[in-house]
Amino acid sequence: MSKVTGRKKRIIITTAALLAVGGGAAFAYWTATGTGNTTTTAGSSTNFTITSTVAGDPLSPGGPTQTVTFTVTNPGTGVQKLSTVAATVATTTGAAWTAVAGCSAADFAVGDPTFTVTEIPANGTVVGTVTLQMIDRPGVSQDGCKNATVPLHFVAS
Known part of the structure; x- marks a missing residue:
């Protein structure tokens, strides 16, 4: 049983480690802010x-x-x-x-x-x-x- 228990421990630890690495990557992000502007030109009148x-x-x-x-x-x-x-x-x-x-x-x-x-x-x-x-x-x-x-x-x- 101790063999099985050791094997179970390794599987649980490995799974936990993979989840921690994989799960942490899923929730990692950078924070950022930003602004934007643009301009356009209005036309002018055209002679009749x-x-x-x-x-x-x-x-x-x-x-x-x-x-x-x-x-x-x-x-x-x-x-x-x-x-x-x-x-x-x-x-x-x-x-x-x-x-x-x-x-x-x-x-x-x-x-x-x-x-x-x-x-x-x-x-x-x-x-x-x-x-x-x-x-x-x-x-x-x-x-x-x-x-x-x-x-x-x-x-x-």
Whole structure:
């Protein structure tokens, strides 16, 4: 029996030793702490694009009014608010138009643009109208305006 008892003791001690080594490894760990940060960049606004078409009879002093339909497009990637649209007889840069001798912006009246003040989604559009009329300037020859190409300049914000 003492042989069996010694053998049992060795098995128990060996098993206990293996469990202690194996069991201790299962519960061993390192403690740690950490933090993290990141940044991103917000975009910026993208200029609206404006296209237009004209309907109506040709302009003449005191004559018919033309209706100009304009479309404001938001080519940006996010929503942008359209608050104002202004239209003037001017060059593409907005400078005073006097490209035709004897005819200038003073010969024309531009109405107030009508459109809906709104937020335009990315790639969305808003359509509006504005009127254009050649005014009659009594005592002033407006012959310089005959067959003139009259530029209408839009600014949207």
